[in-house]
Amino acid sequence: MDFELSDEQKAFRETLRAFVEKEILPVATEWEHSGRYPTEIVEKMKQMGLFGLTVPEEYGGLAADMVSFALVFEEIARGWMGVAGTIGSHSLACWMIAKHGTDEQKRRHLLDLATGARRTAIALTEPGAGTDLQGIQTRAVRDGDHYVVTGTKTWITNARHADPLPVLVKTSITEPAHKGMSVLLVDPASPGFGVSRDLPKLGYKGTETCEVVLDEVRVPVSALLGGVEGRGMQQVLGGLEIGRVNIAARAVGVAQAAYDAALEYARGRTAFGQPIADFQAVQLKLADLATEIQAARLLTYWAASRADGGNRVDMEAGMAKYFASEVALKASLEAMRIHGGYGYSQEFVVERLYRDAPLMAIGEGTNDVQRLVIARALVSGKGRVGW
Numbered sequence: 448m449d450f451e452l453s454d455e456q457k458a459f460r461e462t463l464r465a466f467v468e469k470e471i472l473p474v475a476t477e478w479e480h481s482g483r484y485p486t487e488i489v490e491k492m493k494q495m496g497l498f499g500l501t502v503p504e505e506y507g508g509l510a511a512d513m514v515s516f517a518l519v520f521e522e523i524a525r526g527w528m529g530v531a532g533t534i535g536s537h538s539l540a541c542w543m544i545a546k547h548g549t550d551e552q553k554r555r556h557l558l559d560l561a562t563g564a565r566r567t568a569i570a571l572t573e574p575g576a577g578t579d580l581q582g583i584q585t586r587a588v589r590d591g592d593h594y595v596v597t598g599t600k601t602w603i604t605n606a607r608h609a610d611p612l613p614v615l616v617k618t619s620i621t622e623p624a625h626k627g628m629s630v631l632l633v634d635p636a637s638p639g640f641g642v643s644r645d646l647p648k649l650g651y652k653g654t655e656t657c658e659v660v661l662d663e664v665r666v667p668v669s670a671l672l673g674g675v676e677g678r679g680m681q682q683v684l685g686g687l688e689i690g691r692v693n694i695a696a697r698a699v700g701v702a703q704a705a706y707d708a709a710l711e712y713a714r715g716r717t718a719f720g721q722p723i724a725d726f727q728a729v730q731l732k733l734a735d736l737a738t739e740i741q742a743a744r745l746l747t748y749w750a751a752s753r754a755d756g757g758n759r760v761d762m763e764a765g766m767a768k769y770f771a772s773e774v775a776l777k778a779s780l781e782a783m784r785i786h787g788g789y790g791y792s793q794e795f796v797v798e799r800l801y802r803d804a805p806l807m808a809i810g811e812g813t814n815d816v817q818r819l820v821i822a823r824a825l826v827s828g829k830g831r832v833g834w
Contacts, residue, residue: 450748452514459515463522466495471526478527479652479799485530492563497534499561501542501689506557508541513689513751517696521744524700528803529653531700533566535693536604540567540613543630543686547673552632556611568605570614570633570659571683573598578816580615580680581624585661587616587631594618594631594671596664599643606642606657610635611670614661615683618676625680630672639664650802688764689754690811695747695767698775698807702743705775705782705800706736712786712795723785732781740778743771762821762830769817772807779804 452460470491478485492498500516502508511519516538523531541560544552544567559565576582585598596616606612611632619627633640639662646656672682710733713724723729750763779801783790790797808814824830 450745450752452518456512456515456518460518460522462495463519466491467522467526471523471530475527475530476793476796476799479529480793482652484655485527485533485653488527488530489533489563492530492534496561498537498563498566499541500534501538501545502557502561503545506545506553507561508545508557509561513692513754514748516689517692517747517751520693520696521700521703521747524697525704526700527653528697528701528800528806529651531693531697532604532651532654532656535690535697536568537566538693539686539690540569540609542689543569543613543672543682544632546685547630547678547682549674551669552672556632565610566605566608568603568609568612569683569686570600570603570606570612572600572602574601574658577602578813580683581628583615583617583628585614585616587618587629587666589618589668590665592668593665594668596631596633596661596666598661600659600661601657602646603657603659604654606659607655612659613672615679618671618679621677626677628679629676630679630682631666632670632672633661633664633666634670637664637666649805650799651806684761687811688760691764691768691817692747692751692754692760694807694811695743695750695764695771698768698771698804699740699744699747701800701804701807702736702740702771702775702778705778705797705804706733706740708795708797708800709733709736709778709782709785712789716787729785732785736778736781739774743767743774746770762824765812765817765820765824768807768811769814769821772804772814775804775807 470488496509499508500511504510520531544556573583587594587596613630614633615630617627618629621627641660643658643660713729714722716723747767750760750767753763754760782797783801786797789795
């Protein structure tokens with residue numbers, strides 16, 4: 448298969464790179480260390496239409512193909528992975544509303560979400576349920592023309608800006624559990640809804656990550672995504688496929704940034720009278736990183752292109768997310784080693800990349816889970832190696 452980008456995709460990538468070079472890279476390190484929210488960068492992304500990546504054109508969105516979608520997250524994460532988070536969860540939730548929402552839900556939400564006038568996110572994880580989503584405890588009990596929702600969600604990106612916030616709930620207790628799960632589009636202004644705290648994090652700074660409490664929040668039945676109970680797990684799993692393409696692309700961006708920093712430093716740093724790039728030990732590290740990063744990039748584009756073809760991409764997205772995130776972990780560590788003591792200093796970008804990289808191996812399903820997804824697809828015959 449030929450993975451050459453189209454002329455339109457190449458032009459889009461150049462636009463993204465120019466944006467990252469001008470608006471993100473000059474401030475990323477300072478703002479990340481100070482905990483400053485990237486308000487100005489978010490406003491620029493609104494102007495570029497990036498909040499409408501997964502919104503259909505009829506609602507004012509870009510309706511981007513999945514390869515272009517991946518390019519966005521690769522390029523922005525190369526500049527500052529935290530900034531990519533502000534449109535990551537938003538894009539996933541928009542995709543779910545566009546794919547599964549009723550006509551009224553689409554009209555009500557997508558026009559504003561496409562421009563960034565309103566933002567959104569997705570609330571799945573709970574303090575006692577992460578990978579095992581069927582173990583969630585958040586309940587939505589029907590009361591006339593409303594649901595009464597009670598529960599706690601955690602690790603919610605964009606929680607302080609989400610309007611609406613799609614929340615995965617149990618609308619009934621059934622076996623298997625997934626048949627009783629639904630998604631509600633919760634209005635954050637509803638009484639009983641609150642962001643209880645911001646979670647302290649190793650990396651992935653810039654965007655907020657919060658715990659959300661729902662204390663008998665009354666949600667109109669009209670806010671049930673798709674208008675039918677029991678479809679929530681199916682809706683979420685479909686969204687997580689593109690979410691894993693997003694994470695894979697972010698991992699490629701972080702890995703590329705680490706490699707770029709390592710190569711530049713190796714060329715300029717001298718030891719024993721010569722650039723350390725002339726030492727074979729350093730050259731072997733650079734060769735391994737360059738090869739693995741390109742492999743991760745092509746695997747990500749492959750998964751994205753498969754999604755563009757209308758295919759289920761559980762296995763492909765799982766492969767891309769698993770491999771690319773492991774490459775990001777390795778690249779950030781090897782870049783730090785090439786920098787030596789300076790790699791441990793906050794004055795150099797590799798320190799931030801080293802803190803950002805682990806999230807991609809954990810978020811959107813841990814890499815151990817991705818390996819199980821891949822294996823099950825292969826054993827069942829639903830997936831195969833090759834074209």
